[in-house]
Amino acid sequence: MIADPLILAVILITVMFVFLLSSLWIGVSLMLTGIIGMLIYDHNLPPVISIFDKVGDLLASSLYDAMNSWSLAALPMFILMGEILYKSSISAKLLNGLRPWLSHIPGGLLHVNVAACSLFAAVSGSSTATTATVGKITLDELQKRGYSKHLAMGSLAGSGTLGYLIPPSLIMIIYGVMADVSIGKLFLAGLLPGLLMASLYSFYIMYKAKVDPSVLPANEEKYTWSDKLHSLKDLAPIFLLISLVLGSIYGGYATPTEAAALGVLGSLILAAYFKAVSLEILKNALLNSIRTSVMIGFIIAGAVFLSQVIGFLGIARAMSEFITGLGLTPMMLILIIGIMYIILGMILEAISIVVMTLPIVLPIVVLAGFDPLWFGVFLVFMVEMAQITPPVGFSLFVIQSISNEKIQTILKATFPFFILMIVTVVIITVFPEIVFFLPDQMIK
Template identity: 85%
Template sequence: MIADPLILSMILIAILFVFLLSSLWIGVSLILTGIIGMLIYDHNLPPVISIYDKVGDLLASSLYDALNSWSLAALPMFILMGEILYKSSISTRLLNGLKPWLAFVPGGLLHVNVAACSLFAAVSGSSAATTATVGKITLEELKNRGYSKTLAMGSLAGSGTLGFLIPPSLIMIIYGVLSDVSIGKLFVAGILPGLLLASLYSFYIMYKAKTDPSVLPEKEEKFTFKDRVNSLKDLAPIFSLIILVLGSIYGGFATPTEAAALGVLGSFLLAAYFKAISLDILKTALLNSVRTSVMIGFIIAGAVFLSQVIGFLGIARAMSEFIISLGLSPLMLILLIGIMFIILGMILEAISIVVMTLPIVLPIVILAGFDPLWFGIFLVFMVEMAQITPPVGFSLFVIQGISNEKIQTILKATFPFFILMIITVVLITLFPEIVFYLPEQMIK
């Protein structure tokens, strides 16, 4: 039996990594780690009380508490909305509509990735769906038009992660549920940082276009004013859906869950209007949504159980006291946490990082004086980086599947956009008003 919470925490981390490296399901790994922690800790219970009863009671209550959440109902809705848009032709129309408006900007159609990912992120909430949808349409077409495939892949990898930052965001929903932070405020707080990151991506593309003409085709495609006007018929449906979903939240007419339901209805009606829906498409979208939702729900349930075990055994309190005893300044603390997240991003995917680390990290961050709303946006940036860091960067594999390029080539193309993410994180840390401005305006 082990009585020291810090020693126990190190043992549990080692056990968890063994489970994960053995390819065991993440949800199962989290639950088994929590059960082992309960069994090996020295509880000093009276003889009449069995530790197995304690484990059973805690497991049952935590699983129920984790999934009995109305806010969590938004998750499968947003996933289904993204699936419908992905399987229908609406996403293709979005790209066609953006082309005439971006051709005159330095870098030309290379900006399509940034603009399309930003818009698609605002209706899908999924980084994977955003990267796959936009990449399937843009990469080959940009290459055929004479644009640099390397810059196209890099901008797609970076911009695809905006699915986590620009609301509605699946990661924000999960963070809001686990941290008891308003999901609506998280959505609003993510807008300015998301636009800032997208702007930095575009500025970098313009810089490359000005300094290295080889990234552009020899002959630029020209569009007339009439072409731009005609393109509005392709852009209007997406903008309407964005206004429907986000406008209902920000206007106070609907909760995020209700807005998600409106988004599903809106995406279905748009697909029906464009005659891009069928029973097969709907069946595939529903099955994919169920698979993804159940997977995420299982991980959340396991994470909540492990977090309650950590609290019950006093691990979180002991770790908080240990870090406080180091006398680190708040900025040094957040720097170390950021480095930790980048390292975890190399071996874990985004949702796992959030649910596994939040029970330990959040109390420490709050104790250091950071607002949980700000930390939610900071955490989203960290898991965005996880999408494009090897060897488990999911967006890298999506792009590899689309482009058939070597992973080394994709990594080289993605690195500048990874640096731009770090710059944005530094900016929101030094100037937290970027995160707080819109939520404060909403309260007024």
């Protein structure tokens, strides 16, 4: 039996990675890690059965606590909304509506990836769905029109990650439930940083277009004001859906869960309006939503159990005291944590990173003086990087399947946007007011 919490922490982290590398389900890996931690801890309980009783009680209570959350009910609703939009042709309407408005900007239709991803992120909540949906429409189209495929792939990879940052965000819902932070405030807090990062992407595209005209076609298409006004019939319904979901939350008319249900209804009406709905589409959307929701729920349940074990064994407190004893400044601490997340992003996907690290990291950053609301946005940026870092960058695989390019080529195209993501993280760390501005103004 082991009593030292720091030794226990090292053992449990090692055990967890062994389970993950053995291809066990993530939820099972987290639960087994927690059970092993309980069994090897020195409980000073004479009969062995008492330890198993304690493990069983904690596992049962944590599973109930993990799933007994009204806020968590928003998760399957937002997933279903994104699936309906993804399976129907609504995303193609979005692209057609954006073209006339972006053609005159330096970089032309290369900005479509940034704008389309930003808008689709505001109704899907998933980076993978955003990247796949927009990429299937834009990559071939941009290449046919003579735009640089290299820059198109890079901007798609970077912009696709906005699905986690611009509300509604699945990662923010998970973080809010686990960290006990208002999901409405998290949605507000992520809006300005998301727009900031999208703006940096567009400025980079404009810069590349100026210094290297070869990324643009020789003869760009010209659109009249008549074309722009005509395109509003494709854009207006999508903007209405975004306004319905986000406006109902920020206006105080609905909780995030209720707004998610409104979003599903709105997406169905939108699909019917565009004549893009069928029983087959609804069936596939429902099945995919169930699969994704159950997977995420199982992972959250395992993470909550492991979190309670970590608290029960005193690991979180011991690690917080250890970090405090190192005498690190808050900025040094957040730098080390950021590097840790970038490394984790190379081997784990986004949801796994959040649920596995939050029980240990959150108490440490709060003790260092960081606001949990700000850290939620910071963490979203970190898991966004996981989407475009090899070898487990999901967005990279999505783009590879769409473009049929080598992963090395995609990585090279993505690297400038990865750097811009880091620049955005530095800006919100130095100027945290960017994160707090909208929550302070709109939620008193």
